[in-house]
Amino acid sequence: MTIDKALYHLKEYETTTGVVLSAESVAQLRKTFGAVLTLRPGPRETWDVTASSYVGHIELSDAIFHIRPKLKVETLWNWLTWAYDISSLRFQPPVMSVGELTGNSEWLVLFFIKECFAIWRKGLRAEYEQQEQAIGEVRGQLRVAPTLQKWMKQEYRFVCAYDEPTWQVKENKLLYAGIRHMVRKRYRNEEIGRELEKLLRLFESVEKGQMERVTLPVSVSEQVAELARVRITRLNRQYARALSWLTLYWKMTQLSTHEGNIFCDSFILDMNELFERYIARRLEEGLRMYGIEVQTQPRYWLAEANRLRIIPDLILKNRSGREIVLDAKYKTRTERSGNPDVYQMLAYMTARSTSSGILLYAAGLERVDKIRNTDKKIYQWSLGIDEWTDRESQDERFERIVQHIVSMLEEK
Incomplete structure (x- = not known):
């Protein structure tokens, strides 16, 4: 029997009131999606639900939440294709609205299926x-x-x-793990389920069914870590797109849970992480020709005896060893929000013994702070992104940022 579920629409950081939820759904949201949605008791046994910096789709036993980004679909798609290196689709969004992009995972699964069949036709790597x-x-x-x-x-x-x-190589095992996970989900487009079943049979046919007994990582986080360890070379280049789609799939569905009779399916995108990945990939691409290395998520210790760990987003280093610390902030910079970020950047710069730091915001005002009695400068820059910003404007802004960074590292 099909149960009618209440559908609630939110935008990032928006609150919707009067939400009716069962005790099981409340417990599930708090346990699994506490970072995505915040619950506060409302009048007459209802709830006020506030979204954070995640977007996507959460389905519970009695309710569905659709969280939309503030950005338009072209911007979000551009970030995704850069962040996950799906360059072939960088200028051709496969969906026409933000609702389609964040409403379910079907478009993503379709692209993954297409790449898997292409790999099969060329021959699995052995x-x-x-x-x-x-x-x-x-x-x-x-x-x-x-x-x-x-x-x-x-x-x-x-x-x-x-x-x-x-054929039991890492690339094939990871694709097989993804297919096995996808085939258990429900799809509005029934053709997706049939195509996944066909793929599953093809993969399980190699080596007389030995693929079925492959030991796979038990958690989604382990799957993502395994994918990150795969290096694309000339020997496995045909797997690049499929593995990119699979990485995005695992990232966006890793909060799905199935406990007892409580079904909780999700398609959730962390906008903070997406923004950081987008910034890192664009800077890698733009700075490579100038011999500037981009190190992502390096870990350092601020205090003696390794007591205070700090993790800046990026270290930008030229051939001579001169470097800049950069931290990406998916938010609008205001005078009120600036100070904590400056203190955080100052800690990074102190740990790295560098004199230049960049706080790169999605939007907001810009300024430069010279730290008193030191040689340190903290640059607070903005991409100027809002729901009206087009891709050409972002590209122009990024080129200016690249040139600023090159100039800073070339200064004597």
Whole structure:
């Protein structure tokens, strides 16, 4: 029996009132989605629900929450394609509205399916592993001593060591794990389920079904970590797009839970993380030609005995070793919000013994602060992004930022 569910629409940081939820849904939201939605008791056994910096879709047993970003679809899509290196779609958004982009994962799964079938047609990547077996004819390298031992027992077979191809390589295992997870979900487009079932059968057909017994990481966070460890080379380049889609899929669905009879499906995008990844990838691309290295999420200790750990977003370093610390802030800079961020940046700069730091905001006012009695300067820059900003304006702004950074690192 289909249960009618109340649908609630919110934007980032927006509050909706009068929300009716079961005790199970309240517990599920607080346990799993506490960072996404904040609940406060309202009048007559209702709830006030406030969104944070996450966007997407949460489905509970009795309610659905659709959280939309403040940005327009072209901007959000541009950030996604940069952050997850899906360059082939950078200028061709596959969806026409923010609602489509954040409403469910079906468009993402469709792109993943397309790439998996393309890989299958080209041939799954295989590696060779050495096997040693007693066989009826000589193959590879004959192992003389073990063969003679068998002959003495009247077992007239040859013990040989030879290389055998195996398709159980990391890339195939990760794609298979993604397919297995996706096939369990419900889709409005029934064709998606059929195509996933077809893919599952194809992957399970290799090596006489051995893929089914592959040991896979048990949690989504482990899957994401495994994907991050895959390095794209000329040997596995055909997997690049599929693995990018899979990384985005795991990131956006990792809060889904299925406990007992409580179904809680999600498609959630952390806008803070997306903004940081977008900034990092764009700076890597723009600064590479100037010989400037972009180090992401480096960990350092501020106090002695490793007692105070700090993790700046980016370290920008030129060939001579001169560097700038950069922290991306997915928010609008105001005079009120600036001070805590400046103190945080000052800690980063102190730990790194560098004189320049950049706080890069999504929007807001700009300024430069010279720290008294030091040689340190903190630049507070803005991308000037709002719901009306187009891609061309963002590109122009980014080019100016790149040139500013190059000039700062070239200063004597």
